[in-house]
Amino acid sequence: MTIKLTLFAALFAICGVATAQITPAPAATPPAATLVLDNEIHDFGKIIEGTQAKHVFTFTNTGKEPIVIQNAQASCGCTVPSFSKEPVMPGQTGTITAVFDSNNKEGNFAKTITVSSNAAVVYLTIKGFVVKKQEKPKSPIVIGD
Numbered sequence: 001m002t003i004k005l006t007l008f009a010a011l012f013a014i015c016g017v018a019t020a021q022i023t024p025a026p027a028a029t030p031p032a033a034t035l036v037l038d039n040e041i042h043d044f045g046k047i048i049e050g051t052q053a054k055h056v057f058t059f060t061n062t063g064k065e066p067i068v069i070q071n072a073q074a075s076c077g078c079t080v081p082s083f084s085k086e087p088v089m090p091g092q093t094g095t096i097t098a099v100f101d102s103n104n105k106e107g108n109f110a111k112t113i114t115v116s117s118n119a120a121v122v123y124l125t126i127k128g129f130v131v132k133k134q135e136k137p138k139s140p141i142v143i144g145d
Contacts, residue, residue, distance in 0.1 A: 033064070058095055061090050062090075066090070068088075098111070111126050
């Protein structure tokens, strides 16, 4: 009798599992505002020390709601970011500008700009190589007699 009862319980459990409805997980809704950058990295190549190197990053709002940039923060004080202050409407473009001050910055550099918006947090990079500025002699040089 216990074997029959065990078999009946097992059969009932299998049938219950087989007929259970599987509910698919709801599809993830895309963000209302979507920021798509033309590029995330800009290489200035070689620049002469003292140059104010400037690059404008461009982005497009491919979402359905306006993009509002709340903040843009550089990884150091030698780089100053600025950005579109007005909301960027769907289908429109906006800009984030980075200006790097190369004074006393000989050699390789790579700086990050963290951009926070209602669409996402994105990381932009500017990089390059600062060449030492050639200084002029302080007095005339006389060669020979």
